[in-house]
Amino acid sequence: MAFDHQEEEQLASLKAWWARYGNAATWVLVAGLAAYSGWAGWQYYQRTQAVEASALYDELQSSVGKDNAKVQRAAGDIESRYGRTLYAQMAALTAAKSAFEANDLKTAKAKLQWVIEHGNDEYQAVAKIRLAGVLLDEKAYDAALKALDGKVPEKFTAAVSDRKGDVLAAQNKLAEARAAYQAALAGTDEKNPARQLIELKLEAVGGTVPEPKPAAA
Incomplete structure (x- = not known):
């Protein structure tokens, strides 16, 4: 009987809890x-x-x-x-x-x-660089520079600077183009094949290609 009585008490407690909290719990x-x-x-x-x-x-x-x-x-x-x-x-x-x-x-x-x-940020950066290239072909120079505005992931900053250099060179803004190409070179690894082309463009606008860094001992 003790077991039955204990069960009844537990059942009564459960009913009381449910009456108070059951709806909220559901x-x-x-x-x-x-x-x-x-x-x-x-x-x-x-x-x-x-x-x-x-x-x-x-x-x-x-x-x-x-x-x-x-x-x-x-x-x-x-x-x-x-x-x-x-x-x-x-x-x-x-x-x-x-x-x-x-x-x-x-x-x-x-x-x-x-x-x-x-x-996303990376695809946006690629699209900006390519759009600026199309606008450059159309000689829409101001629009091309505007397309390159805004932040891009760090790994794309050199490519953006390179494209800016192209647009500025087409506008005959040689000092600004040199600065853009120099920024592009600074952000481009020396082993990157694209570096040679940037160097050629920098020299074409009257810039000087920096000496390569000496190899670590």
Whole structure:
């Protein structure tokens, strides 16, 4: 009987607790389950988006150099349906290059601008440098320099300075171009193949290439 009595006391305590806290506890539990369900659903959605975007990106890549119109359609589909994935940024950069090679500068600029507005820091930097190059070809020098404004990840600062040098040299602003190329050289590793081209451009605007640093003993 003692056991039965103890059970009754426990049951009575449980009923009292439930009467006081049960409704709130249910809401907390439901909220927790909903949050987990939402998180799991989001993870599944992200994986599905990536897989589908990857398939479209492969299709886009197979058309590069063959069918610019198809490249642009595939890139547009990826941007509209999977705009939050990295594939959208890669597709836009690829489409911009394809359009440029097809002499469709308007589309090339639009794709690069999309990456600048929607991409992560690294893809934005690449798009800025390429957009400035397109604008340089169009002799839109002020717009090219403006495209290079703003912060970029450190590993892209030398490339940005190099592009600024190109634009300034085209404007015949030789002193400013020299400063830009010197900044580009300062940020470029001596083993980087691009360094030689920067040195040539610096010399072309009347600059002096610094002596290489002596090898460590």
